[in-house]
Amino acid sequence: MLSSQQLTDLIKKGKGEAKERKFNEAVEVILTLREVDAKKADLNVNETVYLPHPTSKVARICFIGAGDMALRAKNAKVDAVIDPSRLESLAGDKKEAKKVARSYDFFLADTALMPRIGKILGQSLGPRGKIPIPVPPNAPIEAMIQRMRTAIRVRSRGSLGIAAKVGERKLSDSELAENVLAVVQAVEKKLPQGEKNIKSVIVKTSMGKPVKQAVGQS
The missing domain is CATH 3.30.190.20 (Ribosomal protein L1/L10, rRNA-binding domain)
Known part of the structure; x- marks a missing residue:
């Protein structure tokens, strides 16, 4: 090289x-x-x-999840949080799902929601190479968000x-x-x-x- x-x-x-x-x-x-x-x-x-x-260019990041992890993501200035109810609303709306996929560079998600995310957003995120990075409950999501800003x-x-x-x-x-x-x-x-x-x-x-x-x- x-x-x-x-x-x-x-x-x-x-x-x-x-x-x-x-x-x-x-x-x-x-x-x-x-x-x-x-x-x-x-x-x-x-x-x-x-x-x-x-x-x-600062990467735009979306977190999919709820509870304490979502609160921590918001405090870390993540660009958007999609909670489970919002996620479910995208199930029958392909146009909106594609809009979400286009709007962010990277996605992070509560590990427990990954199977549901795959079913609802897989067709929109997969072809764009934007399948979410799973975030375990005790992971340092604040540090993950800050690091991904440079990605x-x-x-x-x-x-x-x-x-x-x-x-x-x-x-x-x-x-x-x-x-x-x-x-x-x-x-x-x-x-x-x-x-x-x-x-x-x-x-x-x-x-x-x-x-x-x-x-x-x-």
């Missing part, structure tokens, strides 16, 4: 391909893959990646390219390189042959030209 210095140099080159804008451009990484079948189960990447240096979702979408926003231009080259490395390491773990399945790393700003570094080459 590329070294930290190679990734830093790639970021610097990517920034250099785009002139300074009046807004803070996003920086994106694209991993191209090899020797995997995009249409088969050997390419099933749906990872929550906690970036060392958060982007300006991004990295998914394969039936192609040999996996893209993710890793920050904005205002971050330093080394900070962006660390974010790219976090994404690469998360993806590697889900590939049949790990880093051998990564063909190249591409970096670009939202308005700039892509720059590519083949893996295994200088």
